[in-house]
Amino acid sequence: MTTAMHIKSSITPWEDTAFVRTFEAARDEVHTLENVEPHHAGVLVQQKLRESGYPNAVVEVVRTPAEALEHTAHWLVRRDG
Numbered sequence: 001m002t003t004a005m006h007i008k009s010s011i012t013p014w015e016d017t018a019f020v021r022t023f024e025a026a027r028d029e030v031h032t033l034e035n036v037e038p039h040h041a042g043v044l045v046q047q048k049l050r051e052s053g054y055p056n057a058v059v060e061v062v063r064t065p066a067e068a069l070e071h072t073a074h075w076l077v078r079r080d081g
Contacts (some may be wrong), residue, residue, distance in 0.1 A: 006072040007031075007038065012079065019079045022052050038063065038073035045075075056081040 007027065011020055026048035030041045042061040049057035060076040067073060 006070070007041075007075055008072065009075040009077055011077045016079060019054060019057075022049060022054065023077055026052070038071075038075075042073070042075055045077075049077075054079055 009023075009027070011023060014020060023045070026045045029048065030036065030044045033041075033044075036044070039061045042059040046057060046059040049059070056079070058076075058078045058081050060078075062074045062076060063072075
């Protein structure tokens with residue numbers, strides 16, 4: 001049984017459409033993996049962003065207790081660190 005991963009993300013800069021598309025592709029790819037916790041998924045997405053030409057990209061995973069109970073995480077995604 002796989003627990004569904006729900007992600008809320010804030011992307012900076014959101015107006016960089018190439019970066020946003022790259023993030024969405026990496027997120028979707030990682031989302032298909034089974035049994036990946038949101039924190040580890042964030043690490044994997046960060047790695048994929050860096051491999052895709054954004055060497056300073058950072059994915060910070062923020063999770064309140066309520067979000068943990070709901071299996072939700074908030075990712076702060078920054079292109080330039």
